[in-house]
Amino acid sequence: MHPLDLAIVLAYLAGMVVLGAALARKIGGFRDFFVAGRSLTTALLVCSLVSTYYGLDVLFGGSEVAYQEGLVAWFAYLRPYYLVILVAAFVVARRLRRHDFLSMPEVAGRRYGTGTRAVIAVATAFYALPLMSMMGIGVLLDVALGVPFLWGVLIGAGVALAYTLLGGLLAVAFTDTLQFVLMCATLGLAAILAVQGVGGFDAMEQRLPDTFFQPWGTYPTWLLLVFAGSALSALVEPAFYQRIFAAVDYRSVLIALLIGIVLWAAFDWVVTILGMAARAAGVDAEPRYALVTLVMEVLPVGLAGLFVAGVLATAMSTIDSYLLVAGGSLAYDLYRPLVRPDLPDARLLRLTRWGVVGSALVSLLLALYFQSMVTAWIFMSTVLVAAALVPIMAALYGTWRPRAAAGLASSLAGLATALAFFLAVELFGGHDEEWGVRLWHVEFFGREVGLWQEYALLFALPASLLGYAAGHLLGRRSVVERDAVEAR
Amino acid sequence: MSRWELYTWVSIVVLVAGSIAVFAWFLRDALRLYRRLEKHPPPADPAARSRDLGP
Numbered sequence: 001m002h003p004l005d006l007a008i009v010l011a012y013l014a015g016m017v018v019l020g021a022a023l024a025r026k027i028g029g030f031r032d033f034f035v036a037g038r039s040l041t042t043a044l045l046v047c048s049l050v051s052t053y054y055g056l057d058v059l060f061g062g063s064e065v066a067y068q069e070g071l072v073a074w075f076a077y078l079r080p081y082y083l084v085i086l087v088a089a090f091v092v093a094r095r096l097r098r099h100d101f102l103s104m105p106e107v108a109g110r111r112y113g114t115g116t117r118a119v120i121a122v123a124t125a126f127y128a129l130p131l132m133s134m135m136g137i138g139v140l141l142d143v144a145l146g147v148p149f150l151w152g153v154l155i156g157a158g159v160a161l162a163y164t165l166l167g168g169l170l171a172v173a174f175t176d177t178l179q180f181v182l183m184c185a186t187l188g189l190a191a192i193l194a195v196q197g198v199g200g201f202d203a204m205e206q207r208l209p210d211t212f213f214q215p216w217g218t219y220p221t222w223l224l225l226v227f228a229g230s231a232l233s234a235l236v237e238p239a240f241y242q243r244i245f246a247a248v249d250y251r252s253v254l255i256a257l258l259i260g261i262v263l264w265a266a267f268d269w270v271v272t273i274l275g276m277a278a279r280a281a282g283v284d285a286e287p288r289y290a291l292v293t294l295v296m297e298v299l300p301v302g303l304a305g306l307f308v309a310g311v312l313a314t315a316m317s318t319i320d321s322y323l324l325v326a327g328g329s330l331a332y333d334l335y336r337p338l339v340r341p342d343l344p345d346a347r348l349l350r351l352t353r354w355g356v357v358g359s360a361l362v363s364l365l366l367a368l369y370f371q372s373m374v375t376a377w378i379f380m381s382t383v384l385v386a387a388a389l390v391p392i393m394a395a396l397y398g399t400w401r402p403r404a405a406a407g408l409a410s411s412l413a414g415l416a417t418a419l420a421f422f423l424a425v426e427l428f429g430g431h432d433e434e435w436g437v438r439l440w441h442v443e444f445f446g447r448e449v450g451l452w453q454e455y456a457l458l459f460a461l462p463a464s465l466l467g468y469a470a471g472h473l474l475g476r477r478s479v480v481e482r483d484a485v486e487a488r
Numbered sequence: 489m490s491r492w493e494l495y496t497w498v499s500i501v502v503l504v505a506g507s508i509a510v511f512a513w514f515l516r517d518a519l520r521l522y523r524r525l526e527k528h529p530p531p532a533d534p535a536a537r538s539r540d541l542g543p
Binding site for chain 2: 191
């Protein structure tokens with residue numbers, strides 16, 4: 001890499017830490033640290049939502065699917081999210097802003113009690129582990145700078161960790177703005193040069209198979225359903241919830257999400273086209289590395305450094321936010337209600353910071369385990385949706401009286417089913433060469449059916465629903481309900 | 489020009505121009521937000537902060 005490009009990357013990394021340090025003195029307590037004192041304006045929310053929710057899982061995961069299958073990456077893998085986010089913007093966010101919540105597990109806790117809050121806190125903390133963005137930084141610095149994978153992960157995650165610990169959500173949101181403009185603008189410029197480098201769109205259409213331009217590609221229908229199902233995670237997305245609680249008002253959230261959907265759709269489309277361009281250019285790399293490899297080949301000095309900084313920004317804006325969510329879930333939603341409900345604010349703040357550090361270490365270990373970005377993303381979405389979707393939606397919209405057992409049984413049934421399914425496919429399945437995933441072939445009414453690890457949600461969500469129904473029918477009245485009756 | 493190519497150019501324009509416009513909007517907000525934080529610094533008393541924690 002040219003020294004000028006390297007200087008740009010280093011200046012970016014140093015700038016993030018300086019900004020975090022400058023905002024550190026604005027942190028007075030947990031509320032300032034975790035929801036920025038409810039001070040985020042519309043513009044800050046747009047930048048923070050777009051850059052946080054789009055990490056390298058989308059950049060590399062989306063381009064990985066596009067490199068292998070074409071436009072189906074946008075139509076089936078990415079597009080369902082916009083519909084779900086639209087629902088979140090108009091329906092869920094409005095309801096959430098009526099209450100004084102600070103976190104998603106707290107919503108469940110208010111309705112079902114501490115047990116459900118704890119289970120959802122664990123699922124949230126697990127989902128929030130930013131291992132895919134960490135993997136992405138390792139890959140990026142390896143491909144672009146020749147830095148060994150592990151060192152790349154340590155540098156990128158270390159910088160994000162530093163400013164998150166210093167300035168909390170305010171530092172995260174402010175750094176997100178720079179990261180937002182950097183990641184969007186550099187990706188747009190990279191797309192222009194990459195498509196031209198391949199010989200234009202016509203050349204891409206000539207070199208790629210026709211199926212690459214079919215919106216539904218060649219994936220099995222069940223897998224397309226799973227892709228769409230994983231978008232449900234946007235309804236229980238902890239970083240969304242955190243920003244909804246951190247916004248100055250509901251109107252800001254609504255406008256920010258609507259602008260965000262337009263930007264997300266554009267970002268996804270460009271990522272998809274870049275993945276396809278890499279395939280058309282004959283880039284010989286692992287599918288998840290194809291986008292970066294192509295772009296680094298076509299960009300001139302200076303722009304290459306900006307692109308690397310832009311991709312680092314994409315990853316770090318996700319790492320910082322999700323580490324904050326994971327640390328907050330462990331301290332505020334797990335330790336405090338279960339162990340010490342009267343925990344002073346200063347100790348809660350310190351514990352949250354330790355939670356952030358612990359989450360970073362666990363993410364690092366998991367980043368070394370998973371091979372495919374898409375598999376890792378689907379697995380983590382499944383865990384969160386399985387544990388949280390049914391109890392949270394019922395908590396927000398159920399008109400019946402809540403039962404603690406319903407929330408707990410629903411969370412546990414969903415979580416246990418998802419984990420059991422993944423484990424079963426891991427133990428009894430095998431690696432499929434055609435799709436490059438783990439598959440478990442089972443006999444079903446005389447027919448052989450291939451179960452993908454990604455199908456876990458198809459079993460876990462009904463299990464969560466059944467658990468809720470059973471808990472509601474068989475469980476005793478919850479503390480919340482008894483209090484309401486006694487008050488009357 | 490195919491419709492896919494058209495979508496690509498529209499996406500690039502939205503991405504580059506949109507992100508710069510939102511960033512400019514943020515700069516205006518940031519100044520106001522910073523001034524507000526300067527005027528209303530977080531409470532120094534830990535007990536007051538605990539009361540502010542909510543449920």
